[in-house]
Amino acid sequence: MDYFIQQxxxxxxxxxxxxxxxxxxTMVYGVIQLINFAHGEFFAAGGYMGVILLSFFAGxxxxDTHPFLCIGASILLTMAYCAFLAMGVERVAYKPLRRASRLAALVSALGMSIFLSNGLMLTQGVFDKAYPxxxxxxxxxxxxxxxxxxxLVIMGLTIxxxxxxxxxxxxTRVxxxxxxxxxxxxxxxxxxxxSNRIIAMTFAIGAGLAACAGIMVGFYYGSVRYDMGFVPGIKAFAAAVLGGIGNITGAMLGGLIIGMVEIFGAAYISGQYKDVFAFIILISVLYFKPTGIMGENVDDTRV
Amino acid sequence: MRKNLFTILLIGLLLVPLVAGTGFAKTLKIGSMSPLTGPYAADGNDIKNGVLTAIDVINDQGGIPGYSKIELFPQDTACDPKQAVAAANKLINLEVVGVIGAYCSSSTIPASETLAEEDIPMITPASTNEKVTDRGLPYMFRMCGRDDDQAPTAVKFMMEALGAKSLFIVDDKTTYSQGLADGVEKSARKMGMKVLGRDHVNQGDKDFSAILTMAKRTNADVLYMSLQNHASGSLMAIQARRLGLKSTVVSQDAMYHPNFIKVAKDAAEGVYVTYGFTDKSTPEFRAYAQRFTKNYGEIGAYGTYAYDAALVLLNAIKKANSTDPKKIKKQIMKMNFQGASKFVKFRPNGDSGSDYVGYKIENGEYIVYWTPQKGILK
Incomplete structure (x- = not known):
């Protein structure tokens, strides 16, 4: 039982x-029906910005005197930074393509993802950066x-x-x-x-949340690397689809399900197949309910 | 017409330096293969820099007769078998006379098959899997040790030095890490240690909480961590500490890298690794260390072996006074000198012997803690 609770x-x-x-x-998809593949890079950029700010405060x-204040300030500043980064990316890479085909915007998103990830590599180096x-x-x-x-901090902050x-x-009115x-x-x-302002704001909020996740991941796993955005990005995308893309509650639920399935798959079957379990769940949900778990009220609550 | 003539003259003038450049200088080309990007880049760049340091030394000694310079073509394998074979083909096209590399056993094995078709000598500084030299390739050599020596040494270390009676084994399914974990499991059973569990993770995984909770439940004396990469190793060490795992963490040569300690920090303290013994008091090591740190900073793990491997190759070419692989091999087999990493002497199968000892991480440094001959030191 203890084993179960720990897992x-x-x-x-x-x-x-x-x-x-x-x-x-899910939010970006809800508003402009674009799968923003550069989203994982906002998460990675957040992880890096966090460690940069923390070492700045350490400097x-x-x-040493106000550790929690520094962490809090780093998180807020990083979220703001990534929000602006996302608005910039939206302005440069997606806004000019608003009237183009959806495929064009998708390709632009992929390009942006490669650009940002390589930008991180060139500016921050290829090695793991340790987190305090x-x-x-x-x-x-x-x-x-x-x-x-x-x-506890991660769970509390997430909630x-x-x-x-x-x-x-x-x-709210917004x-x-x-x-x-x-x-x-x-x-x-x-x-x-x-609508331009609302779209920019959606990008900003989504990136802010990802940035916060980036810092949490840095603390939780002890390091960040330039390519850290790729795998969690794919998993989170799977989570969004699982929950019903475009649906906020669905994305939260999807994320929790993917995380749980991964851990319990590794805990009770084998660690080598944990990604397999996560994607099996995704495929089977999509097979029986193509709109995802919460996908039915698409017109009503999606953002 | 006059305009054309002018153009031809101009092109001719532009070509002069090119022709002049190739006509008089004869370059000795050698290749290196290691992961220069991606998660293994730290070790891969150490290897490249080790080879460059060796070239530097040979140049200071007057170079190689008949050649005006030695040029290195470093190739990035990214620890990917396909990319390693592509890199080997590229080196063949460049007409290199010898190759130092690769790092991951899973890259070295396929790449060496490709190089063998052209009889290009290859010396690996870091691939420890048995199959590297067990396939009977005539021009395959190895500077580091073998995993079928490392595995029994590791088990002996756990039993003798740590008094451990049981272990839990984790690997990340690469040729190297899984092969070594298999070897440890086999030796442990043979020598009377209890294997309480064995599981795999994937390369690039970040979250090991599930598997570590599983290991914690077994209450094993030792967690044997066989991972390809010290970055994953630091993550696992940190998470093991956080989950309150009481088992001693024992790992292998891939965790012998300053970056492992830099990232894992406190969690690295008290971790043990098996790695080849290098006598850091020899003048050969000190000369190498001085030169390497001056140009490339901190000494990693396998740069030292790469340096020795490159010295072996270049000195063999110098002594053979030829780039004929048969003559180079003859000279390599005659090698008998104190290198920076160890005393260099090759065996008929291309190995140069293993000398694994147990290191303990203490105050942020790797300290020789145990040797098979002398037991626990100090």
Missing amino acids: LINGLTLGGLYALIALGY LGYI SELIQGGFEVGTVIVSYLQ LLLVGLNILVFK GMAMRATAQDKIMSSLVAIS
């Missing part, structure tokens, strides 16, 4: 991280189950961001504008909603 905690942590990344895919000597994981150390034991504070996003999308743009761009612009 559950491992799975929740991983699933939460996937969910944070998956939201960006100033603040990190020791800042959030320790944990507590219940029986033989160990929960590290870092896992906080998910709740915040839900409030933003479903309770969220209403986003939902309106997702439903019909022309109609919403007739009621004075600037």
Whole structure:
């Protein structure tokens, strides 16, 4: 039983991280029906920006006196940075193609992904960069189950961001504008909603969430590398599709499911097939329900 | 017409330096193969830099008679079998006379088959899988040790030095890591250690929490971590520490790299690895270390073996006074000198012997902790 609970905690942590990344895919798809393949790179850029800021604070000597303040500031600044990065990418690579075929934008997204990932490689080097994981150390034991504070921070932050996003999308005027743009761009612009601004904002929010996931991954695994965005990007995309692409709740659920399946597959069958299990779930859900788990109310709640 | 003539004259003038350049200088071309990009780039660049250091030394000694310079063509294998074969073909087209490489056994094995078709001598500084020299290729040599020596040494180390009675084995399914893990499992069973579990992960995995929780449940004395890459190794060490794994982590030569400690930090302390013994007090090692650190910074793991391998190749060409593979091989077999990494003497199958010892990571450094002959030191 302890074994099961320990694996559950491992799975929740991983699933939460996937969910944070998956939201960006699903939100962008919801608004402009584009699969933003460069999204994984926002996540990687976030991981790097986080470590750069943290070492900057360490250089100033603040990190020893106010560690949590520094981490908080790094997360907020990184989220802002990635939000601007995403708006820039959207402006350069997707906006000019808004009226072109969807395939053109998709190819542009792939190109942007390669460009950003290589940009990271050239500026940050090919080696792993260590994270100051020791800042959030320790944990507590219940029986033989160990929960590290870092896992709690990740889960807590994930829940906080998910709740915040839900409030933003479903309770505020901006969220209403986003939902309106997702439903019909022309109609919403007739009621004075600037679709360009809303689209840029969607990119910014998605990238901000991914950036936060990037920092969490850096802390959790202890290092970042320039190509770290690729695999989690694919998994998160799978999670978004699994949940029903375009649906926010679906992306959260999909992320958690993919994370859990991976961990439990590795825990009870074998570690070498954990990716296989995740994708088997994806394929079987799509086979029986092509719109994904939450895909039925596509017109209603998608963003 | 006059305009054409002018153009022809201009082109002719432009060609002069090219013709002049190739006509008088004779270049000795050698190749190196190692992963220069991707997750294995740290080790791969060490290998390239080791070879460059050796060329530097030979040049200082007056170069190779009959050649105005030695040129190295470093190829990136990315630890990918297909890319390794492509790199081997490229080196063949460049007409190199010898190759130092590759790093991953899974690259060295197919690439050596390609080079063997052209009888190009190949010396691997880092591929430890048995099959590298066991296939009977006449021009395949190896500077480092063999995994069928490393595996029993590792088991002996765990039993004698750590007093371990049981172990849990993890590998990441490469020719090297899985082969070595198989060897450790076999030796452990033979020598009376209990294998409580064995599982695989994939290359490039980041999350090992599931498998480490599984290892923790078995309560094994040792977690034997056989991974291709020290970057994955640091991740696993960090996560093992966080999950409160009580087993001692023992790993192999791929974890012998300063970057492993740099990333894993505290979690690297108390990790043991088996790696070839290098006497760092010999004048040969110190001369090499001085030159290498001056040009390329910190000494990694396999740069030292690459340096020795390149010295073997270049000195063999010098002594044979020929680039004929048969004559080079004859000279390589006669080699008998103290290199930077070890005393160099080849056996008929192309191996140069293994000398694995146990290292302990202490205060951020690899310290020789145990040797099969002397047991625990100090």
